[in-house]
Amino acid sequence: MATITHPFQIVRATPEERRQGELAPAHLAAVLSSIGEHGAAIVLDAVDIDACDALREAMLAELEEAARLPAALEVPGHVQHTPPPSAAHLHADLFANPIATSVCRALLGRGIHLALYTGNTMLGHTTTSQPVHWDEPQLWPSLPHAAPAHSLTINIPLVDVTEDNGALELWPGTHLDVRSGARVGDGLLVPEEWLEARRREVPPVRVPVPKGALLLRDGRVWHCGTTNTTPEPRPMLAMVYSAWWFRALPIDFHTDAQPVLEAAGVRVTARYRDEFDHLAWPPDWDIVAKPVD
Numbered sequence: 001m002a003t004i005t006h007p008f009q010i011v012r013a014t015p016e017e018r019r020q021g022e023l024a025p026a027h028l029a030a031v032l033s034s035i036g037e038h039g040a041a042i043v044l045d046a047v048d049i050d051a052c053d054a055l056r057e058a059m060l061a062e063l064e065e066a067a068r069l070p071a072a073l074e075v076p077g078h079v080q081h082t083p084p085p086s087a088a089h090l091h092a093d094l095f096a097n098p099i100a101t102s103v104c105r106a107l108l109g110r111g112i113h114l115a116l117y118t119g120n121t122m123l124g125h126t127t128t129s130q131p132v133h134w135d136e137p138q139l140w141p142s143l144p145h146a147a148p149a150h151s152l153t154i155n156i157p158l159v160d161v162t163e164d165n166g167a168l169e170l171w172p173g174t175h176l177d178v179r180s181g182a183r184v185g186d187g188l189l190v191p192e193e194w195l196e197a198r199r200r201e202v203p204p205v206r207v208p209v210p211k212g213a214l215l216l217r218d219g220r221v222w223h224c225g226t227t228n229t230t231p232e233p234r235p236m237l238a239m240v241y242s243a244w245w246f247r248a249l250p251i252d253f254h255t256d257a258q259p260v261l262e263a264a265g266v267r268v269t270a271r272y273r274d275e276f277d278h279l280a281w282p283p284d285w286d287i288v289a290k291p292v293d
Helices: 017-022 025-038 049-061 098-108 177-186 192-201 255-264
Strands: 010-012 040-044 078-079 113-122 151-157 166-172 205-206 215-218 232-240 251-256 270-273
Touching: 010 025, 025 040, 025 098, 025 215, 040 098, 049 232, 098 151, 098 215, 098 232, 113 251, 177 215, 251 255, 255 270
Parallel strands: 010 040, 251 270
Antiparallel strands: 040 215, 078 113, 113 232, 151 215, 151 232, 166 205
């Protein structure tokens, strides 16, 4: 198979960077430059492998149940799959990875908060790709140029992600396209005529990411889940960190998760509940029974 090329910067975290919980200046500059220009970057060896394996097993144990629910973007095989949000399955090196959050602070400002904690598992033998979409539109549609990033999506693969088993397709540079701001009420899908024109200028690329790495991408980048020609499911964690001033929607966690989140020092609008269906999607973001921390 031919080597896949893409413009996104790839850096490998050193043992010292892992100990410090942040990238050295040269690595950080390369990552920020790549996100700013192309919309994404990859940091290898940034995540604890044991944590990846433990969460993978927890998610796969729930896969049959999760797969009964409506598919992500209504495409068969693409399972919206929030990990079990209880203390036993919350790993700080995943939801509050020090290198990931340090990049977020450098890009978004120091007052970041965890705005989304979920995942996606692509079933084996999935043959249909998702429609191309963005996670976040431009906030100010009247600006002639794109504003700085207001959120960063962090994907952590729980297995080695290859072109065969479901690498994400990203459209480099599309986070700078200001037109999405005028389509806030029209959903997340990129119009087909935009895709045809963009493909002629800068074609999309599939981005393999090994287990233990971080895929950091501006939430405005056009992207989609692809296909999985293998028999094995491909689970991937997805989180969004946002700037302090951007909306803080509540995230449901089991009651026993509170000390885990507090110990990790992550800012999150957490709603602690004894019982709820964490696999239901979308969650009831706008229904908050009482003030949250």
